[in-house]
Structure formats: C-alpha cells, structure tokens
Amino acid sequence: MIIYFSGTGNSRFVAERLAASLKDEMFNAAPAMRAKKGVHFKNGGTFIFVSPVYAAAPPLVFMDFLRHCRFPEGSRAYFVMTCASGMGAAPDYCEKCALEKGLIYCGTAKIDMPQNILCILKLARRQTIGIRLPRLCLR
Numbered sequence: 001m002i003i004y005f006s007g008t009g010n011s012r013f014v015a016e017r018l019a020a021s022l023k024d025e026m027f028n029a030a031p032a033m034r035a036k037k038g039v040h041f042k043n044g045g046t047f048i049f050v051s052p053v054y055a056a057a058p059p060l061v062f063m064d065f066l067r068h069c070r071f072p073e074g075s076r077a078y079f080v081m082t083c084a085s086g087m088g089a090a091p092d093y094c095e096k097c098a099l100e101k102g103l104i105y106c107g108t109a110k111i112d113m114p115q116n117i118l119c120i121l122k123l124a125r126r127q128t129i130g131i132r133l134p135r136l137c138l139r
Ligand SMILES: Cc1cc2nc3c(=O)[nH]c(=O)nc-3n(C[C@H](O)[C@H](O)[C@H](O)COP(=O)(O)O)c2cc1C
Pocket: 005, 006, 007, 008, 009, 010, 011, 012, 051, 052, 053, 054, 055, 056, 057, 082, 083, 084, 085, 086, 087, 088, 113, 114, 115, 116, 117
C-alpha cells in the first residue's frame, strides 16, 4: 500500500510511478488529514509513505495523520520524500514515527524534483527540469 500526501503534485506523481511499477494500491491521505481522522489499515505487509519535505522534515500534518492511523503490527515501512534538494532530518522523524506505530522501519529515500514552490523560492531552471524529469519518467 502506498500512502501519500502531496501539496502540489510532485509526491503524487512519484506515488503513481511507484504504484504502477510495484502494481500496488495507492491511498491519498489528504481527505482524512483534512477531516483530522486516522485510518485503520487492516492488510499488513509493506507500506510506502510518500510526501514532500517541508523545512528539512516530513510535513507535520502528514506525521500527525500517521500517528492517528493503525497498522498491522510488524508491517514494513518505507518512506519516500520528494524535495527540491535535501531532506535534512526527515529520516529521523520517519524512523521515530514508524517505531511509534509498531512498524519495521526500512529506510527513507529522497527524490529531487524540479523546484515548484513559486511563493517562497525561485522556479527551477529550465536546464534542471530538463535533467530531472526525463530521469523520473524513465524509471
Ligand atoms: C513550506 C515548504 C518547505 C519546503 N522545504 C523544503 C526543504 O527543506 N528542502 C527541500 O529540498 N525542499 C523543500 N521544499 C520543496 C518541496 O519539498 C518539493 O517541492 C516537493 O517535491 C513538493 O512536493 P508536493 O508537490 O508533493 O507537495 C519545501 C516546500 C514548501 C512548500
């Protein structure tokens, strides 16, 4: 199961690519996050959590959502973070969250995306987008 939160679409794009390659189901956390409700996931196995990096950490709202969820004990947890350049302390937060939920922490990976947050940062240069996007699409 791929559980994702995406503010502007980058993480959804990555979640879709993962779901297609792994032939796995996707779960969009946003509606439950908005309703401030956790979800009881009954089927164990492997969970992949996909989200953006906000200020060198996973988004607080996404971590809060995961804290309210229930997962079958002993399921594996992988975290995939999309970011502009670095994920900072995100792996520490992810590991802590997994352990709190009784999940087996299997690691955190980052995927550099074209910078698209126009309100606070400069848009990625055309050259960077040209390099990053085809790489993502070929995987
Ligand atoms: C409030 C905010 C904080 C961010 N902080 C970081 C950061 O610390 N490091 C980084 O590389 N990118 C940072 N970004 C960029 C996002 O992580 C990146 O654009 C991500 O792919 C967005 O994913 P989404 O489209 O799924 O929301 C930040 C974006 C926002 C809006």
